[in-house]
Amino acid sequence: MDQLGDQVERVLAERVRPVLAQHGGDVRLDRLEGGVVHVRLLGECLGCPAADLSMRLIVKEELCQALPQVEDVALVGGVSDELIGQALAILRRPRYTVPPPRLAV
DSSP, rough: HHHHHHHHHHIIIIIHHHHHHTEEEEEEEEETTTTTEEEEEETTTTOOOTTTIIIIIIHHHHHHHTTTTEEEEEOOOOOOOHHHHHHHHHHHHHOOOOOOOOOOO
């Protein structure tokens, strides 16, 4: 990772993750494209109706304030590896069938 990537990770670790963790969430740096930081929200933040608001008010504000070279922060959509892992774990669970009820004669 380059110098900006290291700086972004530091700001995420020190300023952003503690705030998101209070709500069971987390953030992961996905990629850097020029001055645009692409992040994924994880945990309870994933799929939360307030995810976009959290990204703008917490993630973007902290990164842009701490690192003037960050021009924008973009939320990466789609299904995260974490969510895919959770879904696979559910699908791999043994399936139990319920026997039909016995009819009283």
